[in-house]
Amino acid sequence: MKKDLGVQTAVFPMPVLMIASYDENGKVDVMNAAWGTICGTDKIALCISEGHKTFANIRKSGAFTVSLADTAHVREADYFGIASGNKTDDKFERTGMKAVPSSRVNAPIVEDFPIAMECELCDVVKTEHFHAVIGRIVNVVADEDVQDADGQIDASKLNAICFDPFRHLYYAVGDAVGAAWSCGKELL
Amino acid sequence: MKKDLGVQTAVFPMPVLMIASYDENGKVDVMNAAWGTICGTDKIALCISEGHKTFANIRKSGAFTVSLADTAHVREADYFGIASGNKTDDKFERTGMKAVPSSRVNAPIVEDFPIAMECELCDVVKTEHFHAVIGRIVNVVADEDVQDADGQIDASKLNAICFDPFRHLYYAVGDAVGAAWSCGKELL
Numbered sequence A, B: 001m002k003k004d005l006g007v008q009t010a011v012f013p014m015p016v017l018m019i020a021s022y023d024e025n026g027k028v029d030v031m032n033a034a035w036g037t038i039c040g041t042d043k044i045a046l047c048i049s050e051g052h053k054t055f056a057n058i059r060k061s062g063a064f065t066v067s068l069a070d071t072a073h074v075r076e077a078d079y080f081g082i083a084s085g086n087k088t089d090d091k092f093e094r095t096g097m098k099a100v101p102s103s104r105v106n107a108p109i110v111e112d113f114p115i116a117m118e119c120e121l122c123d124v125v126k127t128e129h130f131h132a133v134i135g136r137i138v139n140v141v142a143d144e145d146v147q148d149a150d151g152q153i154d155a156s157k158l159n160a161i162c163f164d165p166f167r168h169l170y171y172a173v174g175d176a177v178g179a180a181w182s183c184g185k186e187l188l
Helices: A053-061 A071-082 B053-061 B071-082
Strands: A003-006 A017-022 A028-033 A036-040 A043-046 A063-068 A099-101 A108-110 A115-126 A131-142 A161-164 A169-179 B003-006 B017-022 B028-033 B036-040 B043-046 B063-068 B099-101 B108-110 B115-126 B131-142 B161-164 B169-179
Touching: A017 A053, A017 A108, A028 A053, A028 A071, A028 A108, A036 B036, A043 A115, A053 A063, A053 A115, A063 A108, A063 A131, A071 A161, A071 A169, A071 B169, A108 A115, A161 B169, A169 B071, A169 B161, B017 B053, B017 B108, B028 B053, B028 B071, B028 B108, B043 B063, B043 B115, B053 B063, B053 B115, B063 B108, B063 B131, B071 B161, B071 B169, B108 B115
Parallel strands: none
Antiparallel strands: A003 B131, A017 A028, A017 A063, A036 A043, A043 A131, A063 A115, A099 A108, A115 A131, A131 B003, A161 A169, A169 B169, B017 B028, B017 B063, B036 B043, B043 B131, B063 B115, B099 B108, B115 B131, B161 B169
């Protein structure tokens, strides 16, 4: 018998998405968002509110990149979620991280994170119950040392972290426990 | 210097969401979806396409529950992603799992998973680039053994799994590596 816990945002694990954009002066801004998902084979939805500097930046620049936070940069990733680009002029600089311009979209790529999606803004969806920035993923870039021998991303090498919405912790990802579209076949 | 990998759905970790609904005859259906996110303090967005039995069910019943798949049920969770409720009459029954009616919404709760959100359909959003079912989370139910002494969910006890979109594997969640809205404060 399960117990009632009231209204909670009980999705776990949540990704720790690092959204990078340029402001109106070409300055790099990065924010931390857990409320985001892939929503198509080349699309990502980020449920970020309109007050964020990042939202204004993306509206103006029409682009952003999304990196995955890793265990080596938990502190920086968390800082990107605490500090506001609206209030802190040198938000990105304080971390000592480096960014380079994407060659495909008008947005920065944070060098220190292992992987990034380069995205073009394709829609801002706003209804009574839902608000999101929708991006078209035009390319993914990644460090060589997170790829396997075939050049595919080896997720275990990303050292990605995830967010726990219950007690507000970051967790590492553990071991592989099964193959998708495969281990359940015996029940077919 | 990062390498180009082309268009990929590079969000990791992705949750493994178990969406449970009743069909037009009151039969339990469960599907596996990784493309979903919290999108408000009491809202969840599920990016599932219109062809799914689950989509038709939710349209008719106006409700669903979302459980989190765990390591003890990787095989069943994967099966829910392979088998189609449109083609398999006894999709849920084959797993040997048990479901009970939610006391709050017109949807089943799968007993075998440790936690479930009870959701009312509040919107179906469809634009050129985005399609999602939006649910209002009216309550969360969980097993006592995944709660800490204060009754809060201890995420480490959920034994939740996540989905790797690169090589199509399921991973366990590892150790806690930091406190959110806290470990980054020293950079402020």
